[in-house]
């Protein structure tokens with residue numbers, strides 16, 4: 595039996611060396627899907643309004659968003675639907691749209707060319723090319739692409755990028771099939787997990803929506819939106 599065992603002390607070293615490679619590989623799998631289907635996906639995402647997708651949390655935050663110009667960050671901005679909507683909510687708004695998939699970013703730039711939106715090629719968890727702080731950060735249908743081991747780092751980086759009285763909004767895809775896990779590098783998500791990570795990182799879960807059907811009417815898909823803030827932040 596001892597002949598089959600590798601020395602225990604070599605395992606962490608191998609894993610540590612492999613970790614960045616594995617992370618890159620996972621990102622490539624999910625980006626490859628978006629890269630190959632960018633035009634068709636962007637057309638689909640543009641078929642619904644941002645308001646139809648984000649009605650739940652907008653009910654709570656829209657008056658605050660309308661009250662003053664805001665700095666907004668849309669991570670995994672896709673076709674630019676939400677970035678354009680956020681930019682147009684107030685004349686002085688400035689939106690940074692982060693999109694790691696080049697082909698989707700091209701579509702997004704096209705859909706936001708008349709809005710105050712700056713596109714940045716970057717990805718969670720590091721978001722190393724994004725600077726400054728933001729009053730509202732939106733992750734719409736993106737969290738399921740992050741492997742669970744990257745989520746604490748991603749949330750810590752989002753916390754850094756959030757202004758002390760700002761809001762982080764996530765829409766969680768509650769259903770992920772085995773095929774999507776394999777072919778689109780998706781992972782299960784849960785409100786409890788996000789809440790635990792937020793608490794560990796000194797943030798507070800301020801709002802959880804009821805599970806909602808899919809705005810694009812795809813059968814079997816349901817979503818939940820969350821609003822997270824800094825430790826002392828309350829809903830407006």
Ligand SMILES: C[S@@+](CC[C@H](N)C(=O)[O-])C[C@H]1O[C@@H](n2cnc3c(N)ncnc32)[C@H](O)[C@@H]1O
Pocket residue numbers: 621624625628639669670671672673675692693694695698716717718719733734735736739740
């Ligand atoms: C389902 S689409 C959602 C697009 C858009 N937010 C929307 O709601 O229509 C997922 C998006 O997340 C992006 N994405 C995947 N992994 C990411 C990562 N690690 N960091 C940032 N964005 C990522 C994809 O390129 C894609 O644009």
